[in-house]
Structures are given as structure tokens and as C-alpha cells.
Amino acid sequence: MSTAVLQLIINGLLLGGIYALISIGLTLIFGVVEIINFAHGEFLMLSMYASYWLFQLYGVDPYVSLFVVIPAFFAIGWAVQRIIIQPIIHAPPLNQIFATVGMSLVLQNAALFFWKADYRTVRTAYSTVSFSGLMISTPRLVAFVFALAIIAALLIFLKRTYTGKAIRALAQEKRAAMLMGIDIYRMYKIAFGIGIACVGAAGAILIPIYYAFPTVGAMFVLIAFVVVILGGYNSLVGALIGGLIIGMVEAFSGFFLSPHLKEAVYFVIFILILLLRPAGLFGRA
């Protein structure tokens, strides 16, 4: 394999880890709460700003800020579920779409109002390392490692703990979960909190390699939707692998076609999956 191809695979995987982390939050919320969170990208935007301001005002390293951002965004997710989603949980899908799309617009415009449209980023001291001809950007590598570690922690939580099992049970058979004594509204809050904490973590590890601006979320959430459909909308492992695949698709299409065409390539994939395998690669029909 030529160095160029290997370099593309590395670039794609490193990017894909972050896509996976964003998408896994979206999948969890969709699978458990059965809500499509159209404001998912805006929580990414908020956490990028949170990390940015923690760095600017208090000199907190973005990776250290994870320890603030993750619990804070879990709490935000919990509160959003309790205050905004819970009242419309039995409403028709259209009302639910309006609620989360509305939340997305409010958050975008609030960000524009408070922080202007400027592009902001954090320049860290970390630099690129070279390894036998391959260039690996340290912040991207660190982001990838953090993303995978968080995803692994989440999967272990869902597999091993009682609460995790209850969340999976609820996603598989809601009525039985209720009849077995699981407080489903509490599980909704936990699942929404975890989903938002994941996207919050993604924002914090993105800020050293990307810019925060009020509409940054829209771009990433579009990718996340493609990843979720590719992986199977109810499979967390699917979201992980889907994220890595889309990261590589982006790297390869950017190199062989044109970086400007990457979105076209996502959507061709998106349409192909919907036509050929609507349940996704790992989905359950």
C-alpha cells in the first residue's frame, strides 16, 4: 500500500472517530427516546464555545475541559428532556420535529447574538508528529483516542450496569420495560443526558482542530444523519463503524475527487443505503 493511501486511511479514521462520537449520541436518543434531535448539532456548537471560553477566560486546556463539559452537558440533556421533550413525548411526530428544530434555531441565533459570527478556535501547543513518512496531527490523534475511549465506556456502561441494561431493554420493548418496573421517564432523561454528553465531548475535542461559529453544528449533524442511516438507526456499534467509514469516505473523496464534492459523495451513499438496505449495515429491521 502506498504511503498516500495509508495517510488517507489514517486521516479518515481520525476524523471518523469524532463523527462516530457525535452520531452515537444521536443514535442513543433516537433509539431510546424515539425523538429525532434536530438540535443535536447546536449542542456540538455550544460545547465548542464552552471549551473555547474555558480556554480563553481560564486557560483550561480543551482536553481538560472534557471533565467539565461532559457532566455539564449531561445535565443540560437531562433538563432538555424534562422541560422540552417530555411534554411532547406522546405528541404527533410533526410536533416533535417542530420542537427540536425550534430549539436548534433558538440556540443558533442565541449564539449569533452573544458571540457574533466570528470563527473562533483554540491553538494548542500540540503539533504534528511524523512517523516513517506519515504525518499524524497530534490534536487529531488525541481527539480520536478520546472519542474511542468515550464510546467504549458508553458501550460497557450499557452492557454491564443495571441502568444500562434498562436503557437497552426500553429501546427493545418499551411496554415490557414499563411492566418490569423500569421508570421509563427517568431512563429517557438519562439517555438524553448521555446523548448530549457525547456530542458535548465531541465539541470539546473538536475545538483544537476546528472553528466554533454559530452554525457549525449544522454541518456536522448532516454527517451524523448519514452515519446513523449507514450504521442502522438503532445500532450504537453501527454508528461507530458508520462514523469511521464516513470519515474515510471524506478523506478519499477529498483526495481523488475534490474536497468540495465530499458532501455530494455522502449523499450519494445516503441515497444508496436508503434504496438498497434501508435498515443500515447493522440495523435491525
Added chain:
Amino acid sequence: MPIWGRSILLDLENISAHYGDVQALENVSLRIKEGQIVSIVGSNGAGKSTTLNTISGVIQSSSGTIEFLGKRIENLPPHRIVELGIVQIPEARLLFPYMTVLENLELGAFNPQARKGTGENLEAVFRLFPVLEDRKNQLAGTLSGGEQQMLAIARGLMARPKLLMLDEPSLGLAPLLVKQVFETVKEINAQGITVLLVEQNVFHSLSIADEAYVLENGRVVLGGQGKEILSNPQVKEAYLGI
């Protein structure tokens, strides 16, 4: 019947329930004494499952009261009702198909009371259904129909119920397995668990019932001892075809 069998465990008084504008239950009253097997029979759409779901708190009653051990429960959420000791095994089993047999059983013991005794409860249900122990690491969705019904009952027992409500446990099972299910229900009852049984298999369910109620269009039209109802001419004609 033992002395403790006399006290009233569950008391439904004039319960009505609606699905939107459609009335599903109309002034249903029924009493279940501790230690009994009580059957509810009736045709499709008579309100049998609705009755169980109203007791479980999955459906909110529109009027009437439900008392369990002297405590009003009609406004409690489902998980609180399970904690009190009322457990429903739903129609069509509703297992968690992508989880193992063991995980399904653990989730049966989700409420804090039952969770403390998980180990000992597991032993008890494996004694009742040895095949589940052999299959404990298999996904629930891959079990045969009979095994799935055993798992559904076992999962319900893991919650340490005082009152176990079974909704159509024999539905879709081969005749031999149907007999086994009713044997199991008797065995569970013999261990001191009160049973509320909803069945389309009228003959079997009335034969093992201490008391029974006949539901029609959301109303109780007949109530009494199981054997009495079994020999009622109208019941014979309507449900047994004799």
C-alpha cells in the same frame, strides 16, 4: 383454603377506562383474595387486557378506585405498582429479544426490592424451568415459543410478585405446552403467589380458578366460583360451544 386466603389483596371498584372517545371498561368491579387464582374470561375486545393494563398503571382509569393491600394505587405510575408487588406478564410475552435469557431475568428483578434477592430468585426460577438455565446465555429472541413463554413467566417471577397477572399465557402454544402452562400457574399459586389469569382458553382457565369473572363489552356480566361459572349454561354455550 387457608385462613390467610381470606383477606382482600386487590379491589377494583367501578373502574372505567377509555381509549380516546371509546369506552373500553365500564364500571368494572372485582375482588381478588390473597392466595387465590382468579380468572377473567371473555371474547376478543371484551376488555380483559385493558383491565390488566389499568391495574398495572399502563392505562389511566377515567373513574373508579383500585386498592392493593388497602392502599389506593389507581394514580401510581407503572414502576411504583411493580414495586408494590403487582406484576403483569403481557400478552405475546414481549421479551427483550436482543438480550440474553439471563439479562431478561435480571431486568425482571429491576425494582429495588427484588434486586436484593436476585441470586436466590434466579435459583428458584431455574428450579421451575431448568431449560432456562441451559439457555441462559442465549438471546431471548432465538428461543422456541414454549421456552419464550417460560422466560416471560420466569421474568415476571423475578420481580417477587404478590399478585401475578398473566395475559393469555397459552396463546399460540401447542396443546401439550398449554397444559404445561396451566400446571405452572397452579404451581406458582401453590407457592403462595396470588394469580390473576386472563385467558381465551376458557375451559382450562375456569377449571383451575377459585373465582372467575366474565367480561363482555367492557362490563362484568357474571362473577362467581370458577366451577360454578364453568357449569353456567350461557357460558357453556357462548365460550365452550356445548
